[in-house]
Amino acid sequence: MKEVRTRFAPSPTGYMHIGNLxxxxxxxxxxxxxxxxxxxxxxxxxxxxxxEGAVDVIYKTLKxxxxxxxxxxxxxxxxxxxxxxxxxxxxxxxxxxxxxLGGAYYCFCSKERLDALREEAxxxxxxxxxxxHCKSLTKEEVKxxxxxxxxxxxxxxxxxxxxTTFHDEVYGTITVENSSLDExxxxxxxxxxxxxxxxxxxxxxxxxxxxxxxxEYLSSTPKxxxxxxxxxxxxxTYIHLPLILREDGGKLSKRxxxxxxxxxxxxxxxxxxxxxxxxxLGWSPGTEEEFFTLEELVEKFDIKxxxxxxxxxxxxxxxxxNGEYIRRKTxxxxxxxxxxxxxxxxxxxxxxxxxxxxxxxxxxxxxxxxYELIDFIAELPDYDVQLYVHKKMKTTLENxxxxxxxxxxxxxxxxxxxxxxxxxxxxKLIKDLGIKTGQMMWPIRTALSGKQSSPGGATELLSLLxxxxxxxxxxxxIEKLSDKLS
RNA sequence: GGCCCCUUGGUCAAGUGGUUAAGACACCGCCCUUUCACGGCGGCGACAGGGGUUCGACUCCCCUAGGGGUCACCA
Numbered sequence: 001m002k003e004v005r006t007r008f009a010p011s012p013t014g015y016m017h018i019g020n021l022x023x024x025x026x027x028x029x030x031x032x033x034x035x036x037x038x039x040x041x042x043x044x045x046x047x048x049x050x051x052e053g054a055v056d057v058i059y060k061t062l063k064x065x066x067x068x069x070x071x072x073x074x075x076x077x078x079x080x081x082x083x084x085x086x087x088x089x090x091x092x093x094x095x096x097x098x099x100x101l102g103g104a105y106y107c108f109c110s111k112e113r114l115d116a117l118r119e120e121a122x123x124x125x126x127x128x129x130x131x132x133h134c135k136s137l138t139k140e141e142v143k144x145x146x147x148x149x150x151x152x153x154x155x156x157x158x159x160x161x162x163x164t165t166f167h168d169e170v171y172g173t174i175t176v177e178n179s180s181l182d183e184x185x186x187x188x189x190x191x192x193x194x195x196x197x198x199x200x201x202x203x204x205x206x207x208x209x210x211x212x213x214x215x216e217y218l219s220s221t222p223k224x225x226x227x228x229x230x231x232x233x234x235x236x237t238y239i240h241l242p243l244i245l246r247e248d249g250g251k252l253s254k255r256x257x258x259x260x261x262x263x264x265x266x267x268x269x270x271x272x273x274x275x276x277x278x279x280x281l282g283w284s285p286g287t288e289e290e291f292f293t294l295e296e297l298v299e300k301f302d303i304k305x306x307x308x309x310x311x312x313x314x315x316x317x318x319x320x321x322n323g324e325y326i327r328r329k330t331x332x333x334x335x336x337x338x339x340x341x342x343x344x345x346x347x348x349x350x351x352x353x354x355x356x357x358x359x360x361x362x363x364x365x366x367x368x369x370x371y372e373l374i375d376f377i378a379e380l381p382d383y384d385v386q387l388y389v390h391k392k393m394k395t396t397l398e399n400x401x402x403x404x405x406x407x408x409x410x411x412x413x414x415x416x417x418x419x420x421x422x423x424x425x426x427x428k429l430i431k432d433l434g435i436k437t438g439q440m441m442w443p444i445r446t447a448l449s450g451k452q453s454s455p456g457g458a459t460e461l462l463s464l465l466x467x468x469x470x471x472x473x474x475x476x477x478i479e480k481l482s483d484k485l486s
Numbered sequence: 487g488g489c490c491c492c493u494u495g496g497u498c499a500a501g502u503g504g505u506u507a508a509g510a511c512a513c514c515g516c517c518c519u520u521u522c523a524c525g526g527c528g529g530c531g532a533c534a535g536g537g538g539u540u541c542g543a544c545u546c547c548c549c550u551a552g553g554g555g556u557c558a559c560c561a
Binding site for chain 1: 488489490491492495496497498499500501508509510511512519520521522523524525541553554555556557558559560561
């Protein structure tokens with residue numbers, strides 16, 4: 001069997017949404033599973049959509065998630081160049097050859113004429129199809145127009161009758177009427193090819209064996225087949241992927257502000273978690289496992305597990321999975337990830353950051369959660385005293401105040417500010433007073449955090465904030481309660 | 487609208503003629519517990535509808551409905 005070669009061919013829009021990323025992933029997996037090559041090609045034939053720095057976004061993303069390509073613009077390869085705008089002459093040559101072969105023809109129709117045609121079709125509620133106006137131009141007429149310097153495009157010639165059939169690995173065999181196919185532009189008047197032409201030429205020239213792309217290309221695939229046939233080229237194996245949809249069922253797009261890989265990454269989603277999650281959107285290993293490294297995916301990936309129906313991107317599950325990835329890291333690894341967040345907001349030098357990481361490790365699903373988790377450490381929020389009242393803890397404004405005062409005394413006299421010592425001192429106090437644990441712990445925790453919930457209980461927070469800050473906050477709590485009660 | 491594709495719980499998703507129709511997320515409850523989280527246990531919840539085929543359909547066929555894609559000198 002010949003070497004499997006797949007390609008990921010994004011257009012540089014500066015935005016890689018997760019649908020694109022998943023296509024890249026599957027494309028990579030298919031190649032690597034068979035020990036083949038994964039090629040990166042930049043499809044920048046639309047000069048108007050050129051975005052500065054967009055190619056770098058692609059490199060950066062692929063690198064972050066570990067999808068290393070074997071050939072591409074940055075590393076070269078046997079079949080370069082790998083940027084379509086640099087292959088302009090190649091397309092022209094093949095377009096002209098296709099005209100000779102009878103698979104295409106020159107078209108000199110103006111934009112105005114085309115627009116009028118389109119408008120007319122719309123009025124009659126018909127699908128627009130080029131009317132073949134220039135199809136019957138004689139060789140001489142074409143030559144004359146060309147020599148006169150008239151702008152032109154090259155269009156694909158499609159049989160008026162018959163059907164075209166292609167086979168897709170996931171969708172099966174699909175047949176369409178040739179009469180339903182539009183004779184689209186292959187070579188634009190600026191000399192650049194359209195995607196429809198460039199992808200076929202490049203895939204063939206670059207010896208791509210498996211064409212992997214989103215199912216939005218399913219409806220134009222018959223035209224590509226006709227092109228391959230006209231050139232006498234071998235038709236690749238098609239693998240169309242089901243789309244990933246937004247929560248509301250629409251297609252993912254930049255316009256709708258759908259999260260790109262970059263957005264997710266910046267919010268603190270881990271690349272490996274993102275990859276793992278999207279691998280499972282549209283594909284199933286057929287087992288109950290759901291945690292996979294890239295290497296494992298390479299090993300387990302099988303086209304047979306691909307789904308036909310579109311999948312909705314569920315940020316909720318990604319969140320959970322990301323949290324799972326975080327929890328599976330060692331404390332030290334997590335600490336390293338969290339440190340930059342701490343440094344952004346925490347100025348109190350008494351705070352033991354490693355201890356903080358211990359508390360946040362199981363409470364962080366996405367790194368950005370850390371901000372909200374630690375905000376109270378930097379500054380005690382201006383909380384409502386009603387926070388002290390907790391039914392289950394059996395606390396009231398009155399007993400909270402009393403217990404806080406008692407705790408303040410005990411803690412003030414505590415010299416050894418260590419977890420165990422703090423814990424023992426408070427529990428001794430609770431025992432001496434004969435009250436319920438929560439009646440002491442809840443007020444302390446509340447005074448320390450000023451929040452309904454906090455990462456860690458009273459003991460942890462006392463230890464974390466340090467003696468000085470802790471006493472300060474308890475005092476504030478006592479004052480707040482006194483004010484309210486007076 | 488034409489053409490193409492899709493249809494198992496809110497979401498992902500196993501299932502390929504005979505199953506109590508898995509599992510995961512979310513949600514709910516309980517346990518653990520000094521809040522929250524983690525963890526443990528349990529619960530809710532689905533084969534879009536209608537016709538066939540068959541001894542028997544989630545599984546095969548047809549129709550309807552719903553959803554999606556595509557109809558550019560964008561990819």
